[in-house]
Amino acid sequence: xxxxxxxxxxxxxxxxxxxxxxxxxxxxxxxxxxxxxxxxxxxxxxxxxxxxxxxxxxxxxxxxxxxxxxxxxxxxxxxxxxxxxxxxxxxxxxxxxxxxxxxxxxxxxxxxxxxxxxxxxxxxxxxxxxxxxxxxxxxxxxxxxxxxxxxxxxxxxxxxxxxxxxxxxxxxxxxxxxxxxxxxxxxxxxxxxxxxxxxxxxxxxxxxxxxxxxxxxxxxxxxxxxxxxxxxxxxxxxxxxxxxxxxxxxxxxxxxxxxxxxxxxxxxxxxxxxxxxxxxxxxxxxx
Amino acid sequence: xxxxxxxxxxxxxxxxxxxxxxxxxxxxxxxxxxxxxxxxxxxxxxxxxxxxxxxxxxxxxxxxxxxxxxxxxxxxxxxxxxxxxxxxxxx
Numbered sequence: 454x455x456x457x458x459x460x461x462x463x464x465x466x467x468x469x470x471x472x473x474x475x476x477x478x479x480x481x482x483x484x485x486x487x488x489x490x491x492x493x494x495x496x497x498x499x500x501x502x503x504x505x506x507x508x509x510x511x512x513x514x515x516x517x518x519x520x521x522x523x524x525x526x527x528x529x530x531x532x533x534x535x536x537x538x539x540x541x542x543x544x545x546x547x548x549x550x551x552x553x554x555x556x557x558x559x560x561x562x563x564x565x566x567x568x569x570x571x572x573x574x575x576x577x578x579x580x581x582x583x584x585x586x587x588x589x590x591x592x593x594x595x596x597x598x599x600x601x602x603x604x605x606x607x608x609x610x611x612x613x614x615x616x617x618x619x620x621x622x623x624x625x626x627x628x629x630x631x632x633x634x635x636x637x638x639x640x641x642x643x644x645x646x647x648x649x650x651x652x653x654x655x656x657x658x659x660x661x662x663x664x665x666x667x668x669x670x671x672x673x674x675x676x677x678x679x680x681x682x683x684x685x686x687x688x689x690x691x692x693x694x695x696x697x698x699x700x701x702x703x704x705x706x707x708x709x710x711x712x713x714x715x716x717x718x719x720x721x722x723x724x725x726x727x728x729x730x731x732x733x734x735x736x737x738x739x740x
Numbered sequence: 741x742x743x744x745x746x747x748x749x750x751x752x753x754x755x756x757x758x759x760x761x762x763x764x765x766x767x768x769x770x771x772x773x774x775x776x777x778x779x780x781x782x783x784x785x786x787x788x789x790x791x792x793x794x795x796x797x798x799x800x801x802x803x804x805x806x807x808x809x810x811x812x813x814x815x816x817x818x819x820x821x822x823x824x825x826x827x828x829x830x831x
Contacts, residue, residue: 467753
């Protein structure tokens with residue numbers, strides 16, 4: 454479940470130690486853009502210590518490392534043995550970029566530790582153009598994320614709230630993630646004062662197929678989760694689908710329909726996901 | 741010239757650490773200022789000392805100004821200050 458991945462500056466002890474209380478599905482302890490160049494070493498040590506001692510209450514722990522050209526290898530060497538769930542890899546532009554960093558991750562892992570997954574961040578026109586090969590580059594790629602601020606700079610255009618300029622990039626990233634059967638995570642909405650804008654932007658992302666959204670402020674989390682919460686109608690539909698599947702199995706029926714529409718594997722998968730979400734959010738009892 | 745290094749800030753939840761190398765045999769000397777000195781002063785000093793020993797730094801003067809840092813922050817800031825002073829190796 455990656456409805457929200459919340460960025461927290463890696464050199465801010467208050468944020469780093471409180472990451473588990475904001476209610477996000479995951480936290481991204483940021484060693485890259487949120488840390489000044491002179492404090493990279495301090496942030497690396499702080500995040501490493503926090504991963505070993507702070508209780509993140511079941512949140513997925515992700516660390517955004519620096520690019521390899523900016524001491525990313527040192528980040529990987531120090532952070533990986535502290536067992537984060539995943540690393541976010543910035544400015545990924547090809548499958549080779551991913552493979553190079555996964556090799557470093559493997560060599561930094563302690564014997565027997567849970568494999569550290571990766572989330573490539575696609576934030577250049579080249580990265581977006583190679584979204585599918587990046588998504589399929591390795592079994593450790595568990596999600597691909599869109600970073601629209603740098604992407605639009607690369608396009609040579611301005612970022613707008615409507616997001617017209619990133620429509621193609623969103624579609625490509627969402628499609629590539631679906632094709633690779635991993636999560637696509639949308640770019641953050643950067644105006645933290647504009648909740649209506651955030652809701653609209655998240656609905657757009659959800660409708661395009663993204664499984665969640667990057668978040669830059671704890672106050673964005675509830676709004677994003679509300680958009681991703683299944684509606685009563687969606688839950689009823691999902692329950693009918695799963696019931697029909699069960700009845701079909703019992704009868705040995707090959708083709709199953711609900712309300713006159715054929716039910717196939719992707720529909721069942723969507724219904725399962727809806728029910729999983731509903732259970733997680735305690736929405737089943739009230740339906 | 742003695743090696744020196746510092747890390748951390750004076751913001752809430754943080755601790756500012758200044759380390760200075762001293763002559764062998766001096767041991768680990770800690771000057772601590774803290775908003776929670778009475779309650780946690782001994783524990784903070786113990787944590788600082790443990791980090792130094794773990795990194796094989798046995799002769800050092802440390803000035804620490806604590807603003808309510810948790811153990812993980814204290815450990816990270818002491819380690820960073822010692823690394824910046826060149827008194828212990830980075831990874």
